[in-house]
Amino acid sequence: MRVLIVEDDPLIADAVRQALLKSGFAADIVTSAEAAASALQAESFDLAVVDIGLPREDGLHLVRRLRAGGKSTPILMLTARDGLSDRVNALDLGADDYMTKPFEVAELVARCRALIRRANSAANNQLSFGGLQLDMTHHALSIGSRPVELTQREWSILECLVLNAGRIVSKDRLMSSVTDWTEELTPNAIEVYVSRLRGKLGDAARIRAVRGMGYRIDEKNK
């Protein structure tokens, strides 16, 4: 796993690189958008961490240029500005995630890992989350090397939760993922499916309820 860090502040760039190295990534630093563009052209990276506030060409501009040129490398943006417009801009332009400075290094590493995982799952239809391995093509779940039997509805709920990992998924959304137009399902039924699913997942991942909002899947060690 190789990450390109595009950051002109040496202290931040170094800290991010050290943290990624410690977590088993390889990481290179460039300090300008121009250098980032040529590095991404010349070599293969699994992820780019891009600061918005770069000298000359800024990070937003770089993202737009990369996406326009067909580069699909996942991008995590960093910014020192608050203001939602930056975030909306960043995500609109094709960035995959966004963090505001100052950030916790541990969280940055976790987000990098999630972005790389999502990109890989899209590429080979295999998705791993915590102790779970999901085969998206065959709708098959295994924990470690042990296959786990799931009903169609349990699979739909798990798939919906894992694809939205880190976000809270409302009951309505889960309901629409398990039913077609002809079926009627009560919110209570979702609770029943979730509780069965929890039993089958055991310690490999945790589905937590958020009062008034829905469910979120967490890696167990979190």
Next chain:
Amino acid sequence: MRKTNERGPSIRRRLFTLLLVPAALVLAAGTLTDYLASRSPLRDAYDQALIDAAIAIAAYVEPDARGNATLTLSPHAIALLRSDSSDSIYFQVSGANGRYVAGDAGLPQLHQTVSNPARGDAHYGGERIRMVAYRAMTTAGPIIVTVAETMHKRDNTLNRILSSALLVDAAQLSLVLLLIWLGVRLAMVPLHQVEKQIGSRSPRDLAALPTAEVPVEILSLVKTINRLFNVLRDTGSAQRRFLESAAHQLRTPLTGVQAQLELLAAEATEPNQERLERVLDATRRLAHTTHQLLTLARSDEAANLNWDFTSLDLAQLVESIVTQRLATADLAGIDLGAQIEPARVRGVAWLLEEALGNLVNNAIAHTPGGGSVTVQCGSEHGAAFLEVIDTGVGIPPAERQHVQERFFRASNARGNGTGLGLAIVNEVAQLHGAGLSIDAGPNERGTAIRLTFPPEAGTSV
């Protein structure tokens, strides 16, 4: 603005006064002239009737047997002469030497003048009378015939003339008044349009006023206002640029220091690890305070003259904040949840996010483990609201109004907050025209802080 206008000088009132007073004076002078001008022909006409009577009487003066002048008019004719519907008629015939010949003996005599007949006014029988004296040469020698009448019909006629003139002039005056009023109103229409245009603008709208339809008289005023708008716009943008730059300058080194400390603390061994953790903690607080101060400065009205207010979904906002704060709540052993009803407001997204984030942070910080924090949104009586309810220590009622002040911390506040959170919430509320209320939570426990927004249509910007 409108209120002070009512009391202050008014161009419309000034125009009214300047046009109406002279117009009224001119009309009044006209009435007076009419009256005076109609008086003398009237008097002459009535005098002529008296003169005719005097001449007629003189024709009946003849000498008697002794040669003395005597009036030969029959009593019947005299009665006819005296008959008048409204006035008493008097006459006297006297000889040239003043000797009484006939008629009303006590009638005053006019001073002789060159003109013949002579005319004059006098008093007789307790009334004003008009007299003519006619000198004639008769067969009985020179005589003077004096005929007089009371003034009733003259006065009546004059009064009638005067009152009809007054009536006509009053009608004219009213017409002129109406025309002036209409004219002034029509003339003021362009001024009112400019006034309305300025008055109906949002205080945040600093776009230049259109000058195409503005009358030349106030064109320079409108242009000056536009220049002022321009200056305000520039000032607002400059302040924003400064704050954005300050944010960048402050956060970048803080981020580097905090990230490096985090790595060092993770690698270090005792006793350095504990010290590094403490330094890291202080750095985090410093970063937090910096963030809060920057937010406070940027939520200030002056820095927000050009912010784009957009229609926002409060449900999304609540979901975003709850998702972000879930980990913190978990660490503190607090059940963080939401109660979401659909609601939209016009607002600045990141500011509302800061405000709600601060409310949730406060609630989590001041609620002991095992408690709950609930974020609500919805609408009540057409007004959207955001509310954060906790089961924590609560804010003493006496301190509730002070907690919105910068750096104020309630006497029972826990942890080491900056005291800026609610000040930010307050600024953001004001910028959005929202009401901020601080109450106890359900069952008089904990705290419930609510932002009530004005109805969306009313905040159109």
